[in-house]
Amino acid sequence: MIKNLKRVLGEDIPEELYELLQQYSFEKSFDKKVLLSEAGADCKYQYFILEGSVYSYYVNEKGDKSVIELAIEEYWITDAASYFTGKPSVANIKTLEPTRALLINREDYDALCCAHPLFDRFFRILMQNALASLHDRILGTISEDAEHRYREFSRLRPYFVQRIPQYLIASYLGIKPQSLSRIRKNLFQK
Numbered sequence: 001m002i003k004n005l006k007r008v009l010g011e012d013i014p015e016e017l018y019e020l021l022q023q024y025s026f027e028k029s030f031d032k033k034v035l036l037s038e039a040g041a042d043c044k045y046q047y048f049i050l051e052g053s054v055y056s057y058y059v060n061e062k063g064d065k066s067v068i069e070l071a072i073e074e075y076w077i078t079d080a081a082s083y084f085t086g087k088p089s090v091a092n093i094k095t096l097e098p099t100r101a102l103l104i105n106r107e108d109y110d111a112l113c114c115a116h117p118l119f120d121r122f123f124r125i126l127m128q129n130a131l132a133s134l135h136d137r138i139l140g141t142i143s144e145d146a147e148h149r150y151r152e153f154s155r156l157r158p159y160f161v162q163r164i165p166q167y168l169i170a171s172y173l174g175i176k177p178q179s180l181s182r183i184r185k186n187l188f189q190k
Contacts, residue, residue: 001018001021001048001050004074005021009118009125025104026102027050027100027102029099029101035094036101037056037082038089040088042088043078043089045078045104046077047078047093047101051099052096052100053070053099053163054094054096055067055069055070055168056094057092057094058091066171067168070160078093079091146175146180147183151187166180
């Protein structure tokens with residue numbers, strides 16, 4: 001978490017701010033395949049992944065699963081629409097591996113942001129980066145072919161390719177798993 005704060009803010013953080021963060025958050029461990037947040041319920045936490053991997057997904061009325069977000073160490077994950085509005089979540093968040101995470105509920109998030117302007121800035125930057133990433137993902141999905149999307153994903157997130165099952169990466173990229181297998185085979189042969 002210390003590295004994450006320094007990287008996002010681009011500056012060293014006074015020790016007392018880490019103590020403040022500990023005051024407004026808590027650490028929890030989860031087994032593999034545990035639902036951290038369930039569609040239809042309120043998403044009560046933001047999760048900062050310390051160890052493990054997690055993903056969020058939406059299930060449509062036909063039962064088809066679409067991956068929304070992937071997270072490994074030093075990534076944040078939540079259902080932002082539910083977390084910030086209090087409305088029921090439309091997505092599930094589930095662990096892929098045994099996972100250790102830092103959790104912050106909405107009330108403590110607000111208190112932390114009010115307690116020191118550095119945290120307000122930190123979370124604002126995270127939200128700006130997430131919004132920019134979402135726009136890039138949408139643009140790539142509607143304008144780039146599947147191979148290009150996978151190459152970009154692999155270039156930007158090489159650790160995900162090694163850790164996240166291929167069928168989930170395919171869903172995240174809007175590609176059928178069989179198509180992703182073909183793409184990977186073609187790229188390997190080049």
